[in-house]
Each structure stands twice: as C-alpha cells, then as structure tokens.
C-alpha cells in the first residue's frame with residue numbers, strides 16, 4: 001500500500017485528521033483540489049472557533065495548514081475522481097494518478113449551491129458571486145443583492161455592508177435562519193433593505209450584472225431592481241459523488257458515531273457528513289475522531305457493528 005490513510009479534502013476536518021494520523025505515525029496523504037485551508041479561507045471573519053475570538057478566514061486557513069504541515073503529511077493538489085475497493089484497502093484515483101491506501105477519510109466538504117436561474121451562469125464572475133471577501137471590493141459604493149437567510153448570507157452580508165452603498169437582502173421566507181447574534185448585528189445596519197418572501201427569478205446584464213428580477217412568492221408580484229452584483233448564499237452541495245458509501249437524500253455521507261461510513265475503512269468528517277450543523281470547530285473535532293478511528297481500524301481494534309447500516313437515515317436537518 002502507498003499509504004495507511006488518504007485524507008480527501010484539506011479543510012479543517014481533513015487537516016485536523018492529518019495532524020492526528022501523523023502523530024500516530026501513519027503514512028498519510030491529503031488530497032485537496034482547491035485551497036488547503038478549505039472554503040472557510042474565503043470567510044471574512046471567524047468569531048466562534050474556541051481560542052480565536054476574531055480571526056480572518058485567510059489567517060485561519062494559513063494557521064491550520066501550517067499546523068498540519070508540521071507533521072509532514074504528503075500534500076497533494078489534485079481532484080479525486082473515484083475511491084475503489086481493492087484487496088486490503090482502497091485505490092484513490094485522482095488527477096495525480098492512482099494511490100493505494102488501507103483507509104480513507106473523506107473530508108471533501110461542500111460547494112455553494114446555485115439558484116439555477118437565467119443569467120446566473122452567464123454572469124458568474126462578472127457580478128454573480130458566492131464569495132464576498134473575494135469579489136466584494138469590486139463593488140465598493142454600489143448597490144448589491146445578497147440572497148439567502150442563513151449564517152453565510154448574514155456573515156458575508158455584514159462584511160459587504162462596510163463596502164457597498166446598499167444591500168438588498170432577499171429571502172424566500174419572512175424569518176431568517178441565521179444565528180441570533182448575526183441577525184441582531186444585521187438589523188443594526190442602516191444600508192440594508194429586506195425583501196421578504198421573495199426569490200430572484202432572473203439576473204440581467206450587459207457584459208456585467210446590471211439588475212435582477214425579484215418575485216414576491218406571496219403576492220406573485222415581480223419587480224426589477226438595479227444592482228451591480230448578486231451574492232448567492234443559499235446553502236451548499238456536499239462533494240461526495242466520487243465515493244460509493246451510504247448517503248442521505250442530499251448526498252451527505254452517513255456515518256456512525258465513530259465517523260465510520262457503510263464501507264469498512266472509509267471514514268467521513270466535516271461538511272460532507274450528514275449532521276445537524278456545519279461549523280469549523282465541529283469539522284476539526286470530527287476529523288480528529290475519524291483519524292483515531294482509522295488508526296484503531298488499521299490496528300484491528302475498531303468495532304464495526306455500528307456502521308450506518310444500523311443507523312436510521314431519517315434526516316435530522318429541517
């Protein structure tokens with residue numbers, strides 16, 4: 001075998017797993033397709049990771065990457081296409097070729113969900129964005145739309161509010177989902193107009209975004225609003241299509257309490273896993289647990305009778 005453990009994904013879950021597997025002296029590779037540090041590196045400000053009262057996503061990403069690198073895992077930049085069972089383990093097939101391993105920890109996270117409306121793909125990167133910290137500065141003193149009512153919409157909206165002239169916060173219901181502290185801060189902003197019970201049905205532009213069509217789902221009325229950018233924060237899609245293990249109806253991987261998936265020797269941790277919520281600190285904890293479980297599996301000490309065949313897959317998310 002090339003490795004004892006291959007970790008797929010280099011965010012908080014994957015890097016934390018690698019710290020633990022390397023400290024257990026297991027031969028470890030981490031394969032990451034985009035940025036080591038994970039999608040959280042694009043967050044403006046993290047305030048709920050214990051020990052870091054306020055840290056930017058970029059600094060946090062650097063810190064966790066450097067921490068993992070201290071233990072010298074092989075860090076491979078590539079996209080994984082398949083995890084295939086072989087005698088004694090798995091072959092992980094990626095742009096970097098096929099690597100064999102005794103165990104796999106899937107920590108591949110989730111990607112931003114899209115609205116699926118006209119203009120969204122056409123103007124992506126030209127006003128349509130899922131990353132306020134990356135693209136927000138291009139729209140200083142302009143009017144922009146933020147779509148969604150969860151933690152991402154409000155935390156990234158707070159960042160945008162300091163740059164732009166006005167935010168239209170467009171939410172499909174009349175109640176926000178975001179944590180109360182974010183709702184309170186958002187309610188104190190003077191440059192936000194809320195469009196409740198509303199969905200964006202079209203994004204218009206001329207080379208770049210110039211406006212949106214917004215429909216009130218209660219009255220059916222439509223209005224056109226001039227904006228220079230649309231920031232979409234309507235949730236996420238787990239990145240799990242490359243691995244054949246039991247998943248919920250949305251593609252999140254089912255595990256038992258030890259992060260074991262339905263396939264012996266494959267573990268999952270972080271945002272790609274079926275769980276109540278997605279938080280960096282929980283991902284890091286799950287990564288650590290998956291690593292310890294992988295070590296015990298390799299040593300033949302892990303009970304497998306609780307793997308997800310026995311878990312009720314009924315969704316716990318509402």
Ligand code: NAP
Nearest residue numbers: 148149150151152153155172173177233234235236277278
């Ligand atoms: P989320 O919590 O799933 O919220 C998505 C929002 O978009 C919801 O308000 C939802 O409306 C709305 N939405 C979903 N599909 C839509 C559609 N097709 N059209 C219009 N609106 C739609 O996603 P998130 O905010 O990206 O957060 C993802 C996870 O990361 C969550 O677990 C969150 O707690 C976590 N997170 C935490 C922090 C933090 O701790 N500060 C920061 C960012 C993210 P409904 O409310 O009607 O369902």
